[in-house]
Amino acid sequence: EYSHIQGTRWNKNVITYSIGRYTRDLPRSTVDSLVESAFSVWARASSLTFVRSHTRNADIMVEFVTYEHGDLYPFDGPGGTLAHAFGPGLGAGGDTHFDDDEHWTAGETGFNLFVVAAHEFGHALGLKHSRNPDSLMYPTYRSSRPANLLSREDVANINALYSPARGR
Numbered sequence: 010e011y012s013h014i015q016g017t018r019w020n021k022n023v024i025t026y027s028i029g030r031y032t033r034d035l036p037r038s039t040v041d042s043l044v045e046s047a048f049s050v051w052a053r054a055s056s057l058t059f060v061r062s063h064t065r066n067a068d069i070m071v072e073f074v075t076y077e078h079g080d081l082y083p084f085d086g087p088g089g090t091l092a093h094a095f096g097p098g099l100g101a102g103g104d105t106h107f108d109d110d111e112h113w114t115a116g117e118t119g120f121n122l123f124v125v126a127a128h129e130f131g132h133a134l135g136l137k138h139s140r141n142p143d144s145l146m147y148p149t150y151r152s153s154r155p156a157n158l159l160s161r162e163d164v165a166n167i168n169a170l171y172s173p174a175r176g177r
């Protein structure tokens with residue numbers, strides 16, 4: 010939710026990501042696949058492609074961190090804020106941080122990493138919060154989300170930002 014500048018976007022269609030510190034709540038391979046699935050939610054709804062890189066100069070750095078972790082937005086321990094992401098841009102742009110004081114799961118208990126990651130990657134692509142509770146970009150976590158994670162509004166918003174006309 011730190012993409013204060015309205016409508017910043019990546020000016021390319023292939024966006025790289027890398028995963029830094031992991032959580033101990035899940036096997037690394039599970040984190041890898043949930044992160045990849047969360048990116049593919051947006052890839053399917055836009056013209057974007059996400060490529061995993063193993064270097065630290067990827068566009069989107071994904072990390073599990075706690076409390077003070079090197080940016081202006083320290084986490085708050087268990088509960089409260091679950092994660093945050095920066096809007097598109099160089100350096101910290103796109104970077105996505107998960108509060109590792111949460112219990113991250115692949116299922117219905119704790120907080121579902123796939124659902125939270127999909128929300129955060131919306132920010133990493135330039136989307137802001139929605140006031141519509143059906144939107145993935147609604148500011149509070151909802152465990153039982155519909156199968157199709159994105160609302161019509163979410164699809165419209167990502168396409169407005171990355172419409173083929175603008176992707177030129």
Ligand SMILES: CC(C)C[C@H](CC(=O)NO)C(=O)N[C@H]1Cc2cn(c3ccccc23)CCCCCCNC1=O
Pocket residue numbers: 010088089090091092093094124125128129132147148149150
């Ligand atoms: C959308 C989500 C994936 C990411 C958002 C943050 C965000 O928008 N990141 O991009 C988030 O963490 N929202 C809080 C908002 C929130 C709810 N409460 C809070 C109590 C204190 C602080 C924040 C909250 C009430 C108690 C429930 C706490 C546990 C769930 N927390 C939330 O839903």
Ligand SMILES: [Ca+2]
Pocket residue numbers: 084085086087088089090091108110111
């Ligand atoms: Ca927290």
Ligand SMILES: [Zn+2]
Pocket residue numbers: 010128129132138146147148
């Ligand atoms: Zn958010």
Ligand SMILES: [Zn+2]
Pocket residue numbers: 078080082093106
């Ligand atoms: Zn952070």
